[in-house]
Amino acid sequence: MITIHEVTELLREYDRARGYTDLLWKDLTPDEVTWRPHENSSAIGWHLGHQAHVAHFMVRNLTAAEPSPDPELDGLMDSANPEQFRGALPTIERLTAFRETVAERVHARLGAIADGRVGSPGQLTVVAQHLLVALINHEYQHDQWIGEVRSENLGHHLPPDPDTGRISRLDGYLVLNPLG
Template identity: 80%
Template sequence: MHDLDELLRDYDRARAYTDELWRDLTPDEVTWRPHEDSSAIGWHLGHQAHVAHFMIRNLTAAEPSPDPELDGIMDSANPEKFRGALPTVERLTAFRDTVAERVHARIGAIAAGRVGAPSQLAVVAHHLLIALINHEYQHDQWIGEVRTGALGHPLPPDPRSDRLRRIDGYLVLTAPA
């Protein structure tokens, strides 16, 4: 299904923009917290992947977490002080990459019709991907604010897409017609 392939490219574009926001930072900058009730950039990176995993798992295919020890740390329902220590940058990167591979595999199976109820799941996958993309950009906004305001690094240019808009300061992917 062409629409899902296009949305997967948009998902990759959003993840690539996230990478531009943090890959040039030091591990200390990635794990630094502006204050005790604030999350580090690294938490946002793990949380983005955590949400993607749980949405794919709960809406399209039950599968175990790629890193169950991170589930409580990356869950925004847990107050910051109860989340625990952040994993290393390498572990966060591996977690993000594994989740993205699973998103691609599951959405690819849906697009190819290799699932039960393929037409119904295609509708779910369409909306799910838009939500994942916009969630990625939602947390990119905070990462960018800390990157520039607290850490003094410039922002990369916004990703380019005819479907991206800024709404209330946030990048948002609008739904394709």
């Protein structure tokens, strides 16, 4: 049976994944964050917003309906919209605020589940565990592309992989093994 402790541990892994993402982009210039390698390619900034956008919609749709923290970004950060129709990226400050707000909401909602402050706490604990594994692996999925652009196109070094004992590489991507 999935325990509340596992959800709490996975929230720490989620923070670790987000921290790794920050290592990949926070030292870049705004021009580097918004630069696109070619016209059909997304900028690092889009991936940053998309990671948060997916986290918001997954938590919203699977655990608690709530409005978007920035509805104007919803269409822009949706990967179903082709690159050429997404529009201009927001400022770095707005992207950062969006990511931080979504992370706070993930913690608030999944923390409430871990604390049993929801209806059907057992069932939602199972949902929360799988949801967090998906969010973490989605964060790392986009980190791969961010890292490639960072190193191969922009000439910056890559930080070391997170060292948690639960992270490995599969097909070149960092992945969280949910079994530990």
